[in-house]
Each structure stands twice: as C-alpha cells, then as structure tokens.
Amino acid sequence: MIDTNWCRLMAAYNSEMNRRLYAAAASLDDAARQADGGAFFGSIQGTFCHLLWGDRMWMSRFDGWGKPAIPVQESPKLVEDFAALRAERTAADARIEAWAVGLDAAALAAPFSWYSGALGRDQTQPLWVLVSHFFNHQTHHRGQAHALLTRAGQQTGATDLAFILDLPALGIA
Numbered sequence: 001m002i003d004t005n006w007c008r009l010m011a012a013y014n015s016e017m018n019r020r021l022y023a024a025a026a027s028l029d030d031a032a033r034q035a036d037g038g039a040f041f042g043s044i045q046g047t048f049c050h051l052l053w054g055d056r057m058w059m060s061r062f063d064g065w066g067k068p069a070i071p072v073q074e075s076p077k078l079v080e081d082f083a084a085l086r087a088e089r090t091a092a093d094a095r096i097e098a099w100a101v102g103l104d105a106a107a108l109a110a111p112f113s114w115y116s117g118a119l120g121r122d123q124t125q126p127l128w129v130l131v132s133h134f135f136n137h138q139t140h141h142r143g144q145a146h147a148l149l150t151r152a153g154q155q156t157g158a159t160d161l162a163f164i165l166d167l168p169a170l171g172i173a
Helices: 004-026 030-034 044-063 072-077 082-101 105-109 127-151
Strands: 111-116 121-126
Touching (some): 004 082, 004 105, 004 127, 044 082, 044 127, 105 127, 111 127
C-alpha cells in the first residue's frame, strides 16, 4: 500500500512536471499546440485539457471539487485559451498538493465508494488504489504530452522523479 509521503511526493512531481511541460508548450504557437499529433487526445493542448479534466473528476470525488461540466469525450476542448488553461492547471496543482498534505494512513486504507461513469455503476475500492490510479493517469498522459513536445522540438529538462524534487524541502526525506 502507498503512504502519505508517496502521495505528497507524487503531488509535487505532478506540479513540477506540469510547470516544465507548460513552459515548453508556451514557446509554441496555438496552431502547434493544437495540431493533432496522434496521441490519444490528439494534440498537446488536448492532452493537457484531458489531464485537467481527469484531475477535476477524481478530485470531485476525493475532495469535493466541482465535476467537469463536459463528458470525457469532450475533455480535449475543456479550456480553449492556452493562458487560461495554464492558469487553471497551476491552481489545480496547488490544490492537489494541499489535499495530499491532508491525507492520512487511515483514509488511504479505507474503502472508497463512487459512481463510475466509465463503467456505468457504483464502485468501491480502497482509496489507496484510486489515488495510485490518479497519479498514474497523470504520468501516463504527461508522457504523451512530453513526446508531442519533443517531436515539436521543445525541451522540458529532466523528468526523472528521483533527480528533480527537493525531498528535504517537501519534508519527506
């Protein structure tokens, strides 16, 4: 089972990698960010939008955030303006980090119930499994965005979790 330090680590990693990917994407024009690169959600911006959509969906369950107003199929169009998307991503990342700090071992071990729109039924699993999925989903789609950015000639810097975070500053070293 994961622990609270792992959750804080992953929340910090999520924020840092989003900063790096959005900085790389900011040097591209809108056409390049929105060009279909063959990723599951099409473009760099579509992938970023889907990630924000997914984070909002899970955080609506975990922490009472508002649910996205559009279905997953429309998630690549969640926020049309890149500057607005970047600002919303930054705000969401700060909220995710704050939520992760508040997690405790008992909550992670407890059963968690929610309605899965994807499966069309109620589900119950230990929260730690769902939190693992939440962070894995981020990493998976950020990898797609990273590949699209690399193809577009952009650099994001290192992506290796072990080398880019200041663990003592996070209080988990």
